[in-house]
Each structure stands twice: as structure tokens, then as C-alpha cells.
Amino acid sequence: MFRGFSSVSVDSKGRLAVPSRYRTLLSGQVSDSLVITLNPLDRSLWLYPLPEWEIIETKLAALSDFDMQSRRTKQMMRGYASDCQLDNQGRILLPRELREYAGITHQAVLLGQGNKVELWDEDGWNTQRDQWLQQLGDGNGEPPDSLRSLSL
Amino acid sequence: MFRGFSSVSVDSKGRLAVPSRYRTLLSGQVSDSLVITLNPLDRSLWLYPLPEWEIIETKLAALSDFDMQSRRTKQMMRGYASDCQLDNQGRILLPRELREYAGITHQAVLLGQGNKVELWDEDGWNTQRDQWLQQLGDGNGEPPDSLRSLSL
DNA sequence: GGGAATAGTGGGTAATTGTGGGAATTACTA
């Protein structure tokens, strides 16, 4: 399971060093590769270990083609899914299209999210984060019931 | 169950000595590790024993991805949750981002809070504390029904 | 109260991890 935060740099060639604690999880055991695709809900990317991705792919395949949102989600996620392999230094090369989609330039942020890792441009993420914190602080924006009843 | 107050120092490397009475609880029995994440409601951090955290993680995983606030809550709490292990002196290394979020510099304060321990910068805590005490005492700010009916 | 154990604090060193860039290889385009 992925959790935790890392800030990593993306070099001029578009390479990103996967934090060492994720390496075995992401590429480790069975397959040597992981899948990176876009997150249709935010301007960010998702990294899956290959076995996890295959589960997602099955779920996507089951979505109806006759519902617009489902079809688009399917197209997007599958269409942009790329296989990556770690190089000898434990880095992956982020495809240019995906980098551009997520607006990733020099510094990026990795957020462990259970079965996947979410990858944001650092500035973009900080903006989102501050916005969200402010909303919570304000007490405005009426949290949904699921949140109201959440005890941490 | 965690309760009680401790003031501890955070050294120049960002390490914090977990008070000995918490050690067995936090890392003890089963797993050797604990999870530290941010408290989205205040500028402070939360420390969970791993088993407790896993309960929280399950709750978070159940939140909808299609509601913005829920999604952000999920991203933040899981995204910033870092596994920590005690070193031989019973200390943990606080990740830099979390230290910065909570404004923790040299001296910190630990507050037992049932299933978790809350971690504040000492100055920050003192300020907040005085402010709240005053608010409560004033009787301004309309307490919610749940508080009204609370007998201490 | 004195001594021993435990707890808290600080810092040095070695290993690991993250980062950048050059050179060689491959793929793509005109």
C-alpha cells in the first residue's frame, strides 16, 4: 500500500527518481514495470504497479460505451496509459504528453494513495492544498455528509 | 489510549524523542512502526500507531472521488501519512514538509488524544490554547448543541 | 540522600538515496 509524501525533481530529460521506499512496490516482485496514466479528475498523474493497473483496466473495460462520462474516462485513462521501466538509478522517464498534461516542470510531488501513487507539479499541488485547507478552516463550503460524520 | 501532555525538543536533524510512556503504545506490540500525518483542521500533526492508522485509511478509502472536498481530504491525509520507525534511542525523524506545515522548530508539545497523539509547535500551541480558553470563557461564539449538553 | 537505572539530548560517521550530466544507442524525419 502506498502512503506518504515525497518531493522530487524532474530533470531536463523528464526523468523522475522514484523514492526508494516505493521502488520494490512499484516495480518489484513480479514485473519490472509500472504504468503511468493521467488522472481524469485533477491535473495530475497516476502511477500503478502493473498488476494493479491490470485490475483497473478490467474495471474500465466493463464501463458502458453508451454513457458519455464513462466512455471518456475509459478513453482517457487507457489511451494515455504508458508502460515505464526503472533505469539503473531507479528513475522513470515521464512521457512528454503526460508531463504537459500535469504541468510538471522542475519539481514534482508524489502522494501515496493506496493502490497507486499520485504525481503533481509541486506548485500546482501547493495551490490545491492551500485552497483546501482554507476551505476547511473557514468552515464554509458545507462539507458533504460523508465528511461530517468522519471521525479521525 | 493516549492521554496527557509532554514537552519535547526537536533537534537540528528534525528528530523527536517519543516519551517513553508512549513508546510501547505507538510502536510496541505488533508492528514496529507508527504513522504521522497532518491534522487538516489545525496546524499540527497526528501520530497514530500503525494498526490505528489502518482503520483511518479504510475510512478514507471509502470517501467518494467525485466530491472535491472528500477527494482532497483523502489525498491530503493519505498523501502526507509517513511511516516512521523509532531509532535505537526511541526517536522518530519528522519529515521536513510536516515539520514545516506545523511550524515545528525547536520545542514541540505532544497531546494524547485517545487513538492518536497530537503534535504541536510549542509556541503555536500556547498561543492557540490561550485564544481558545478565552473564547470558551467569554461564552461568545455559540457552542453547538452537543457541547451545550455536555456535562464535565 | 546516594547510587543505579532509565530517559532525553546532541553529534560524528558511514551508507543510502537523490540529482545532474556526458556519452552511446536507438528511433524518427526529411
Add this chain to the structure above:
DNA sequence: TAGTAATTCCCACAATTACCCACTATTCCC
């Protein structure tokens, strides 16, 4: 087929982290 761009492989440096040791303060116990 030549030229350009993109990718891979490799080496080297810098920063961070883990591990270890030593010292001080506190607590506990006789």
C-alpha cells in the same frame, strides 16, 4: 541515407538518512 531528436546507460557528486556512541538529567529504589 543523413540528420535530428529522444532514450538509455553509465559515472560522479551532493544531500539526506540511518546507525552508533557519549553525555546529561531525571526518576526510581534501597
